[in-house]
Amino acid sequence: MLSAFYNIAPEHKLRVIAPDVGGGFGSKIYIYPEEMVALWASKKVNRPVKWTGDRSEAFLTDAHGRDHVSKAEIAFDKDNKILGLRVKTHANFGAYMSLFSSAVPTYLYATLLSGQYVIPAIYAEVIGVYTNTTPVDAYRGAGRPEASYLLERMMETAARQLKVDPTELRKKNFINQFPYQTPVIMAYDVGDFHASIDAAMKAIDYAGFPARKAKAKASGKLRGIGVSCYIEACGIAPSKAVGSLGAGVGLWESAEIRVNPVGTIEVLTGSHSHGQGHETTFCQIIAERLGVPISQVSIVHGDTDKVQFGMGTYGSRSIAVGGAAIVKAMEKVEAKAKKIAAHALEASESDIVIENGEFKVTGTDKAIALPMVALAAYTAHNLPDGMEPGLKETAFYDPTNFTFPAGAYICELEVDPGTGKTTFVDFVAADDFGRLINPMIVEGQVHGGLAQGIGQALLEGAVYDDTGQLVTASFMDYTMPRADDLPSFQLSHTTTLCPGNPLGVKGCGEAGAIGASAAVINAITDAIGNNKLEMPATPDRVWHAIHG
Amino acid sequence: MYETNYHRASSIDDAVAQFGRGAESKFLSGGQTLLPVMKQRLAAPSDVIDVAKIKDMVGIDVSGDTVTIKAATTHYDVAQSDAVQKAIPALANLASMIGDPAVRYRGTIGGSLANNDPAADYPAAVLALGATIKTNKRSITADDFFKGLFTTALEDGEIITQVAFPIPAKAGYAKFPNPASRFALTGVFVAKTKSGDVRVTATGASQSGVMRVGPIEQALKANWAASALDSVTIAASGLLADIHGSADYRANLVKVMGQRAVTAAG
Numbered sequence: 131m132l133s134a135f136y137n138i139a140p141e142h143k144l145r146v147i148a149p150d151v152g153g154g155f156g157s158k159i160y161i162y163p164e165e166m167v168a169l170w171a172s173k174k175v176n177r178p179v180k181w182t183g184d185r186s187e188a189f190l191t192d193a194h195g196r197d198h199v200s201k202a203e204i205a206f207d208k209d210n211k212i213l214g215l216r217v218k219t220h221a222n223f224g225a226y227m228s229l230f231s232s233a234v235p236t237y238l239y240a241t242l243l244s245g246q247y248v249i250p251a252i253y254a255e256v257i258g259v260y261t262n263t264t265p266v267d268a269y270r271g272a273g274r275p276e277a278s279y280l281l282e283r284m285m286e287t288a289a290r291q292l293k294v295d296p297t298e299l300r301k302k303n304f305i306n307q308f309p310y311q312t313p314v315i316m317a318y319d320v321g322d323f324h325a326s327i328d329a330a331m332k333a334i335d336y337a338g339f340p341a342r343k344a345k346a347k348a349s350g351k352l353r354g355i356g357v358s359c360y361i362e363a364c365g366i367a368p369s370k371a372v373g374s375l376g377a378g379v380g381l382w383e384s385a386e387i388r389v390n391p392v393g394t395i396e397v398l399t400g401s402h403s404h405g406q407g408h409e410t411t412f413c414q415i416i417a418e419r420l421g422v423p424i425s426q427v428s429i430v431h432g433d434t435d436k437v438q439f440g441m442g443t444y445g446s447r448s449i450a451v452g453g454a455a456i457v458k459a460m461e462k463v464e465a466k467a468k469k470i471a472a473h474a475l476e477a478s479e480s481d482i483v484i485e486n487g488e489f490k491v492t493g494t495d496k497a498i499a500l501p502m503v504a505l506a507a508y509t510a511h512n513l514p515d516g517m518e519p520g521l522k523e524t525a526f527y528d529p530t531n532f533t534f535p536a537g538a539y540i541c542e543l544e545v546d547p548g549t550g551k552t553t554f555v556d557f558v559a560a561d562d563f564g565r566l567i568n569p570m571i572v573e574g575q576v577h578g579g580l581a582q583g584i585g586q587a588l589l590e591g592a593v594y595d596d597t598g599q600l601v602t603a604s605f606m607d608y609t610m611p612r613a614d615d616l617p618s619f620q621l622s623h624t625t626t627l628c629p630g631n632p633l634g635v636k637g638c639g640e641a642g643a644i645g646a647s648a649a650v651i652n653a654i655t656d657a658i659g660n661n662k663l664e665m666p667a668t669p670d671r672v673w674h675a676i677h678g
Numbered sequence: 679m680y681e682t683n684y685h686r687a688s689s690i691d692d693a694v695a696q697f698g699r700g701a702e703s704k705f706l707s708g709g710q711t712l713l714p715v716m717k718q719r720l721a722a723p724s725d726v727i728d729v730a731k732i733k734d735m736v737g738i739d740v741s742g743d744t745v746t747i748k749a750a751t752t753h754y755d756v757a758q759s760d761a762v763q764k765a766i767p768a769l770a771n772l773a774s775m776i777g778d779p780a781v782r783y784r785g786t787i788g789g790s791l792a793n794n795d796p797a798a799d800y801p802a803a804v805l806a807l808g809a810t811i812k813t814n815k816r817s818i819t820a821d822d823f824f825k826g827l828f829t830t831a832l833e834d835g836e837i838i839t840q841v842a843f844p845i846p847a848k849a850g851y852a853k854f855p856n857p858a859s860r861f862a863l864t865g866v867f868v869a870k871t872k873s874g875d876v877r878v879t880a881t882g883a884s885q886s887g888v889m890r891v892g893p894i895e896q897a898l899k900a901n902w903a904a905s906a907l908d909s910v911t912i913a914a915s916g917l918l919a920d921i922h923g924s925a926d927y928r929a930n931l932v933k934v935m936g937q938r939a940v941t942a943a944g
Contacts, residue, residue, distance in 0.1 A: 609858040
């Protein structure tokens with residue numbers, strides 16, 4: 131971007147090194163003016179230039195997120211089946227167009243308005259608005275939390291108006307047949323929405339809620355329960371699809387596998403790791419395929435002089451696209467290594483299997499260890515005729531479809547009618563991410579996502595005063611969720627394997643942030659018996675919603 | 679942060695002398711307010727005089743009907759003090775709710791009172807309990823000490839040395855923290871003196887800083903019970919309004935926290 135569009139330096143002269151950059155959550159995808167100025171200044175004075183943004187500057191200038199005002203209508207037939215959904219959304223872009231500002235409230239938002247439901251007709255009108263705020267762009271979930279929030283608030287509202295249980299109304303309208311073509315572009319490949327909601331209802335003892343509510347009432351607390359069934363489009367994205375929508379780039383991913391002469395393995399990935407744990411998950415993929423210790427594998431990322439061109443980490447795509455690229459490159463490495471092993475063992479290539487770090491002739495005790503195969507590849511003393519020396523392969527993987535992680539979240543909470551303060555009782559999340567490579571990392575991702583979704587629902591918001599000053603420019607005023615603001619989460623997983631990539635994975639990075647907010651607001655409005663409530667549902671707002 | 683000269687004072691007299699030598703000196707105790715505002719370049723003292731290491735400035739003493747806390751005693755030490763917990767449990771409880779653990783390990787009672795942040799916790803206790811603030815020059819009653827937002831009766835170069843709290847018959851503090859800063863969005867301290875007088879204060883609520891709450895005092899004088907406040911109405915006029923709480927919400931909090939403070943006091 132810097133060399134193609136800004137003429138800062140020719141691409142081969144430009145090196146970006148960004149190994150550990152803290153978190154990202156979307157805000158580090160973009161090129162900021164400050165970075166351009168630092169480069170320009172460096173050229174001007176012919177010296178290295180360092181720029182540090184402090185916390186308040188980050189509040190002022192890092193892209194903000196969400197900020198939709200939507201009006202929605204939903205129609206049901208006499209059997210409570212959805213007939214149609216009509217949505218009109220005003221989306222704030224801020225003062226300047228940022229990288230994905232216009233894509234977030236359109237391609238990433240309106241295309242998910244079918245949610246987990248059969249909705250025969252959907253009409254969505256989005257009006258992008260320039261305002262005098264900081265630019266608004268992709269933030270963990272990017273468009274999908276907005277879609278999920280709108281639809282799940284509508285389903286809850288509809289259930290209350292129709293006087294039916296909100297889980298029953300959802301189940302009645304779930305998509306049961308896959309693949310399913312929605313009326314808003316997305317074609318869902320696979321899913322089992324009943325499995326998720328059943329798991330969540332069981333985990334929270336949904337049936338026992340009325341008794342718990344009555345008990346809470348006796349001690350002066352308003353207890354509520356709220357459901358949110360989300361679906362998101364991840365694995366972003368087939369390049370052809372995004373090209374047809376006007377994207378300037380393809381959204382594939384690259385991987386290079388270098389098997390060193392001693393048999394250790396380096397994986398060069400375009401999927402930068404800034405807290406996602408790629409260093410573990412990607413290594414696991416390799417270690418499991420070859421049956422070698424994970425310590426034999428290392429991940430290289432975040433340096434443009436080391437790593438080939440890649441497309442990056444966002445939209446919960448790392449495992450589904452970056453991981454798939456690694457698998458594709460590994461398939462090439464393994465194919466070549468098998469040829470070398472077969473040659474050395476005087477066996478047929480088709481008889482070679484990989485087990486415990488060895489290449490074995492199936493059904494025999496003949497084997498050659500990976501380091502010996504690697505050494506043979508680099509000494510090149512005895513390779514099959516015509517084979518190039520070395521053991522290093524690159525693959526570019528372009529997905530064939532989005533992936534569709536989905537799940538059901540249920541939140542139970544209490545509101546203190548005296549102060550409007552919300553306290554969590556329980557929060558259950560039943561997610562379907564396809565195959566889990568590293569369940570602990572997945573759990574961490576869900577925890578973090580839920581914290582952000584809850585933060586959005588209860589605590590966080592960018593506030594400007596009448597003169598345009600950002601009031602929330604420090605953590606003294608901006609309410610960052612802290613551990614004591616959050617419940618202990620109960621997580622579980624149901625699994626339908628994604629058919630669109632070789633790992634069967636869907637992605638998990640944004641799910642919590644996409645699904646949590648609606649569950650929280652549905653629960654608060656259930657507790658207080660007033661459906662009119664804006665995010666963030668601060669104690670002040672909730673108290674006013676109770677007392678008028 | 680702009681450049682500044684740091685001095686560690688060895689005694690109260692030394693601190694006062696050092697203060698006088700600087701062009702624009704500031705006393706530094708726990709630094710939980712002064713240092714952040716210096717980092718933000720909102721304050722730029724020429725000299726900071728650190729009083730936190732002065733031996734005479736740290737310690738807690740309970741004798742007779744009085745709890746005396748020296749000015750550079752940390753919130754943590756007050757919260758953890760067996761003597762304070764026994765004599766005025768509401769005061770120890772208040773100290774345990776200030777900020778977060780890091781703030782409580784560094785922040786001090788003298789620093790908090792000298793700063794008189796309108797949402798700080800200590801002013802509520804000092805005013806409700808009718809404490810006396812002792813300085814290097816004189817004694818100032820709580821009623822005369824607080825003069826509005828970030829303003830006190832302290833003169834330039836005057837340093838708080840200790841605070842003397844009369845032990846009450848009953849006292850309680852209830853705080854609704856600002857969700858972001860954890861200062862008091864509204865905190866209410868109720869106290870019944872041994873002579874039967876009732877004093878009630880609110881912090882975080884008023885545009886003028888810590889305040890007495892007359893309607894609650896009247897109701898509690900008649901009947902020391904949380905239910906006595908059911909019919910009390912707090913006027914929203916003159917109360918703070920910001921992104922975390924409107925004035926009418928704060929007015930409600932004064933009443934609700936008042937009730938909870940009475941319940942806590944027993």
